[in-house]
Amino acid sequence: RFGYFGRDKPEVVRLMFCHVFGCLTDGQTILSVSGEEMVHMNTRDITGIRILQREGVEVVLLVSNEDMSKTLSDKLAKRTGCEVKHVGEETLNEVQKWKEEKGLDWKVVAFMGFDEPDVECLKLAGLSAAPQDAPTVAINAAKYTCHACGGHGAFREFAEHILLLKKKAKCQM
Amino acid sequence: RFGYFGRDKPEVVRLMFCHVFGCLTDGQTILSVSGEEMVHMNTRDITGIRILQREGVEVVLLVSNEDMSKTLSDKLAKRTGCEVKHVGEETLNEVQKWKEEKGLDWKVVAFMGFDEPDVECLKLAGLSAAPQDAPTVAINAAKYTCHACGGHGAFREFAEHILLLKKKAKCQM
Amino acid sequence: RFGYFGRDKPEVVRLMFCHVFGCLTDGQTILSVSGEEMVHMNTRDITGIRILQREGVEVVLLVSNEDMSKTLSDKLAKRTGCEVKHVGEETLNEVQKWKEEKGLDWKVVAFMGFDEPDVECLKLAGLSAAPQDAPTVAINAAKYTCHACGGHGAFREFAEHILLLKKKAKCQM
Amino acid sequence: RFGYFGRDKPEVVRLMFCHVFGCLTDGQTILSVSGEEMVHMNTRDITGIRILQREGVEVVLLVSNEDMSKTLSDKLAKRTGCEVKHVGEETLNEVQKWKEEKGLDWKVVAFMGFDEPDVECLKLAGLSAAPQDAPTVAINAAKYTCHACGGHGAFREFAEHILLLKKKAKCQM
Numbered sequence: 001r002f003g004y005f006g007r008d009k010p011e012v013v014r015l016m017f018c019h020v021f022g023c024l025t026d027g028q029t030i031l032s033v034s035g036e037e038m039v040h041m042n043t044r045d046i047t048g049i050r051i052l053q054r055e056g057v058e059v060v061l062l063v064s065n066e067d068m069s070k071t072l073s074d075k076l077a078k079r080t081g082c083e084v085k086h087v088g089e090e091t092l093n094e095v096q097k098w099k100e101e102k103g104l105d106w107k108v109v110a111f112m113g114f115d116e117p118d119v120e121c122l123k124l125a126g127l128s129a130a131p132q133d134a135p136t137v138a139i140n141a142a143k144y145t146c147h148a149c150g151g152h153g154a155f156r157e158f159a160e161h162i163l164l165l166k167k168k169a170k171c172q173m
Numbered sequence: 174r175f176g177y178f179g180r181d182k183p184e185v186v187r188l189m190f191c192h193v194f195g196c197l198t199d200g201q202t203i204l205s206v207s208g209e210e211m212v213h214m215n216t217r218d219i220t221g222i223r224i225l226q227r228e229g230v231e232v233v234l235l236v237s238n239e240d241m242s243k244t245l246s247d248k249l250a251k252r253t254g255c256e257v258k259h260v261g262e263e264t265l266n267e268v269q270k271w272k273e274e275k276g277l278d279w280k281v282v283a284f285m286g287f288d289e290p291d292v293e294c295l296k297l298a299g300l301s302a303a304p305q306d307a308p309t310v311a312i313n314a315a316k317y318t319c320h321a322c323g324g325h326g327a328f329r330e331f332a333e334h335i336l337l338l339k340k341k342a343k344c345q346m
Numbered sequence: 347r348f349g350y351f352g353r354d355k356p357e358v359v360r361l362m363f364c365h366v367f368g369c370l371t372d373g374q375t376i377l378s379v380s381g382e383e384m385v386h387m388n389t390r391d392i393t394g395i396r397i398l399q400r401e402g403v404e405v406v407l408l409v410s411n412e413d414m415s416k417t418l419s420d421k422l423a424k425r426t427g428c429e430v431k432h433v434g435e436e437t438l439n440e441v442q443k444w445k446e447e448k449g450l451d452w453k454v455v456a457f458m459g460f461d462e463p464d465v466e467c468l469k470l471a472g473l474s475a476a477p478q479d480a481p482t483v484a485i486n487a488a489k490y491t492c493h494a495c496g497g498h499g500a501f502r503e504f505a506e507h508i509l510l511l512k513k514k515a516k517c518q519m
Numbered sequence: 520r521f522g523y524f525g526r527d528k529p530e531v532v533r534l535m536f537c538h539v540f541g542c543l544t545d546g547q548t549i550l551s552v553s554g555e556e557m558v559h560m561n562t563r564d565i566t567g568i569r570i571l572q573r574e575g576v577e578v579v580l581l582v583s584n585e586d587m588s589k590t591l592s593d594k595l596a597k598r599t600g601c602e603v604k605h606v607g608e609e610t611l612n613e614v615q616k617w618k619e620e621k622g623l624d625w626k627v628v629a630f631m632g633f634d635e636p637d638v639e640c641l642k643l644a645g646l647s648a649a650p651q652d653a654p655t656v657a658i659n660a661a662k663y664t665c666h667a668c669g670g671h672g673a674f675r676e677f678a679e680h681i682l683l684l685k686k687k688a689k690c691q692m
Binding site for chain 1: 555556557558559560561562563565566588590591594595598670671672675679
């Protein structure tokens with residue numbers, strides 16, 4: 001192909017992992033006397049999930065065991081239409097496994113993370129992002145730093161970035 | 174009339190549609206274990222609704238089916254004194270119908286929207302606005318971009334903009 | 347007295363009225379399915395109330411009838427140690443009456459307000475303030491515009507301003 | 520030791536006190552009809568606590584009696600793995616006692632505070648900090664002013680500052 005000098009063919013993201021706390025939410029966790037547990041999400045980010053799904057990108061949400069009960073993560077799955085998976089202290093262990101089960105290469109995987117446990121995944125994924133207000137370790141590891149903060153459009157911004165690259169990749173094929 | 178060179182007579186807004194999530198609220202949606210459902214609104218925006226109503230502008234609030242239950246939308250109607258209507262994936266379908274039922278032209282209709290589903294209405298309405306923190310698609314389609322964010326005075330700002338134009342229009346008649 | 351050229355003796359504030367919504371809170375009102383009603387206040391502002399009371403300034407909190415139920419305003423009174431009074435559409439009517447019952451002149455009254463209903467009081471009070479994020483009508487009427495926003499230190503800032511002026515006034519006596 | 524000209528050997532923080540309201544939270548307190556009591560914390564700050572503990576720094580959380588019930592402070596202790604202690608009007612009284620019980624000098628104690636009651640501790644502690652949005656009295660007394668606001672990463676920032684100094688101190692030994 002003319003004009004193609006050995007650069008890898010641009011890849012199209014087919015799977016996206018997103019750590020819920022700090023990315024899809026603003027990272028606030030609530031401690032209440034009644035034991036009520038809640039998360040706040042932004043409708044524009046939920047619309048962002050819908051747009052990715054419509055374009056054929058599977059979105060998998062990650063939550064830490066201590067951040068969210070089973071009841072709440074079930075509601076989250078229902079509201080977003082995504083699979084919600086619980087991860088431990090080091091996100092990579094589980095993500096690596098799920099990625100291989102689907103037979104996908106890191107090149108076609110996008111990852112959005114917020115803090116220390118996500119650092120390895122942010123480095124390995126073909127595309128990766130951290131919200132503007134993430135701790136420095138995550139910002140440094142991510143390939144893309146959002147202008148928006150977590151829970152206030154960061155997910156939507158990264159979703160639109162992914163789709164833009166996808167469109168560009170198609171033009172080059 | 175002297176000084177009048179064929180420009181359309183400035184129109185006075187008689188009906189305003191406002192998408193609740195993202196415009197009257199900051200777009201945050203709550204997911205809780207108890208199933209509690211709530212929206213946060215700003216008193217200055219509710220005062221804005223009162224001012225429009227007092228000046229003869231009817232305000233109709235739009236909510237998406239998945240954003241709000243019937244119980245909560247009834248409470249919203251009672252608190253604001255506005256009709257609250259449920260819209261589907263594309264706001265235009267319903268808004269077009271309601272506008273025609275009232276026999277009004279787009280010129281005298283104002284529209285405030287936040288995201289993709291509102292784009293067509295934002296383009297058609299005589300006056301339209303999006304909050305400062307709205308996604309780009311809505312900002313590009315709206316005739317007026319608020320300085321304030323959704324749920325923090327954007328509605329009030331647009332309401333005052335409408336009344337200012339109304340006052341100007343009256344001076345020219 | 348030498349050096350005193352007819353300027354009124356600086357007055358010391360003895361009574362302060364504060365509109366709760368928008369000044370002591372960020373103006374957010376919650377609409378919930380369960381009917382739960384809550385207000386958020388900042389501990390630094392509550393400390394501000396304590397400091398004023400300790401310095402001999404009586405603080406009276408004003409709430410609108412539609413903003414807060416009797417149950418919640420009782421809790422507010424208990425938490426802050428202030429009298430909480432309900433006002434109607436025009437704050438001046440009631441404030442004027444209470445001020446006269448205490449036999450005080452506007453010169454020794456401070457007023458903090460947020461929106462249209464407070465405009466007359468903001469103009470009449472010897473000292474008056476509006477939070478940084480208040481609507482223009484209130485900003486224009488207030489003698490002092492806070493750097494802080496409502497619910498995020500605006501009350502505390504005004505309280506410290508009042509005490510500073512009080513200290514200056516004492517030095518001149 | 521060469522290059523050591525009489526400066527005190529840099530000390531390593533072994534104990535940290537943190538006033539919860541305003542530092543670990545954004546200082547918002549909730550008043551509700553149902554009596555529900557809750558605090559919002561940021562996951563990045565909780566991760567900050569974990570990092571300090573892992574590095575051998577004991578973290579003690581301080582709450583004021585009127586800010587938090589026993590039930591909620593027990594939940595806070597469980598969630599963070601820290602001892603939670605109730606303090607009165609002047610934080611120094613209790614902190615001094617606890618510090619002595621542990622046989623530690625102020626040099627190896629870090630303190631994070633937010634308002635008037637913390638001023639003395641902020642001055643005495645070997646390392647001390649206040650969030651960016653703290654009242655002036657605390658900012659002036661603290662040795663370090665965070666770039667982040669309370670409840671939005673201020674604790675994490677101070678924790679990373681402490682660990683950086685610890686690392687530097689080790690290099691010099």
